[in-house]
Amino acid sequence: MSLPSVPSPPVEVRPAAAVDLPDLIDFQLAMARETEGLALVPSTVARGVAAVLGDPGKGRYFVAAAGDTTLGGLMVTPEWSDWRAGTWWWIQSVYVRPEARGHGVFRTLYEHVKRRVEADPGLVGLRLYVARGNRAAFGVYRHLGMTDEHYDMLEWQKESREETPEG
Numbered sequence: 001m002s003l004p005s006v007p008s009p010p011v012e013v014r015p016a017a018a019v020d021l022p023d024l025i026d027f028q029l030a031m032a033r034e035t036e037g038l039a040l041v042p043s044t045v046a047r048g049v050a051a052v053l054g055d056p057g058k059g060r061y062f063v064a065a066a067g068d069t070t071l072g073g074l075m076v077t078p079e080w081s082d083w084r085a086g087t088w089w090w091i092q093s094v095y096v097r098p099e100a101r102g103h104g105v106f107r108t109l110y111e112h113v114k115r116r117v118e119a120d121p122g123l124v125g126l127r128l129y130v131a132r133g134n135r136a137a138f139g140v141y142r143h144l145g146m147t148d149e150h151y152d153m154l155e156w157q158k159e160s161r162e163e164t165p166e167g
Contacts, residue, residue: 009067011105013112016053016061016073023070024049024061027095035131059092062113064105072096072105076113079127086124089117094128094137110144 016024028045032038052059052075059077063070075093080086091113096105117123128146130137142148 011108016063031095064109071100084124091128
């Protein structure tokens with residue numbers, strides 16, 4: 001796929017719809033391979049993406065497209081803050097096609113989501129986590145004005161038989 005020439009057609013962001021399901025599944029499978037060397041089970045990822053598309057309470061996907069070509073996407077998931085009596089949106093599942101990277105696709109997605117947060121009094125801000133070794137992504141997020149404030153993330157995960165390291 002070649003990246004459409006700029007500025008025509010421009011990159012536009014819209015809420016994802018059922019028609020985006022195949023691209024969103026492909027994005028998640030590719031991201032797991034690229035960032036963690038994992039081969040996820042496509043049918044499980046398909047169920048996960050479809051669940052979000054079918055239930056906005058789980059999260060929302062936004063996609064960036066130029067013409068008929070979907071260039072990237074991200075998901076936001078809500079987290080209630082009792083300290084702020086409002087909802088944080090966690091940015092997750094960020095993926096931009098390799099040939100579209102460096103052309104402002106993520107910036108366009110991020111700015112779209114940020115404007116939505118700014119316009120909604122019930123939303124208090126954006127958060128995301130970055131894999132420690134992903135210095136390029138960390139630099140992009142810092143460049144867009146995000147800071148590494150007060151928290152480190154810890155996790156516990158139930159053992160899964162549905163992902164395997166590629167090798």
